[in-house]
Amino acid sequence: MLAPPRTVIRREAGMYAMEQALRRRGFDRIAGADEAGRGACAGPLVVAACSLPPGRRGEVPGLADSKLLTPASRDRVYDEVIARASAYAVVVVDTPDVDHRGVHAANIDGMRRAVGLLDPEPQYVLTDGFRVDGFCAPALAVPKGDRVVACIAAASVLAKVTRDRLMVELHEAWPQYDFARHKGYITAEHTAALAEHGACEIHRSSFINVSTLKGSQRHVSIAVSDDVQLEGVLAE
Structure with missing residues (x-):
């Protein structure tokens, strides 16, 4: 066939x-x-x-x-x-x-x-x-x-x-982290704010930079994607 x-x-x-x-x-x-x-x-x-x-x-x-x-x-x-x-x-x-x-x-x-x-x-x-x-x-x-x-x-x-x-909108509740600028991603400014103020309730404890501050031993979640050239194959 x-x-x-x-x-x-x-x-x-x-x-x-x-x-x-x-x-x-x-x-x-x-x-x-x-x-x-x-x-x-x-x-x-x-x-x-x-x-x-x-x-x-x-x-x-x-x-x-x-x-x-x-x-x-x-x-x-x-x-x-x-x-x-x-x-x-x-x-x-x-x-x-x-x-x-x-x-x-x-x-x-x-x-x-x-x-x-x-x-x-x-x-x-x-x-x-x-x-x-x-x-x-x-x-x-x-x-x-x-x-x-x-x-x-x-x-x-x-x-x-x-x-x-x-x-x-979340920046209005926690202006000390400057979420309006970095949108919650890890930047030097965000890291400095975490060091100064600790983590707030919308920080993800599953990320190691946050779990360290919260005294947790949970590990970081990492997204990995392959940089593959597209040749999409559609099979019936």
Whole structure:
């Protein structure tokens, strides 16, 4: 029996090529999922899922990996994604849940929840970097997906902007840490504030720089991703 034909998507084909290839295979509703805050030692983990419609309606002006955009550009792209998406959902995982589950498990659960909230539900799901099982549809992990797949990039912008806005609100409660500036990530200024003030309730005890201050022996959660050139293979 012959194996099904492969579809190879090359990086230079552009951000919409993966979704176009899937639609040619009969998958009309395609969702991307991504998170923000995985590497932060304070604040929530935010996970988003997004489906973009086919054609020009689904081509988001200025869309790119959220980490490559300026804050002002992210806000503009965020508004465009909200206006153009055929479905989107954002899930906020708070600090106690991240500490209880661990970052990776909380991230996977958040992706399942975000995708599960999409209406209409997707026929195919694309995730950034690592495989996630348990979706309502077949799924594919795409290395550097937030840079090369439009719906994943859209999800990354939704997650990043949502989380940044939450961290600005949390700054009002704990201004001594300057969360509005570093958004809970480990910087020299954040480290100095931790040394001076200790950890607050939104700091993640599962990170070693925080657990040391809290007298905990729990170990740091580390996210590792391979820098792999994209050649996505879609199998029927």
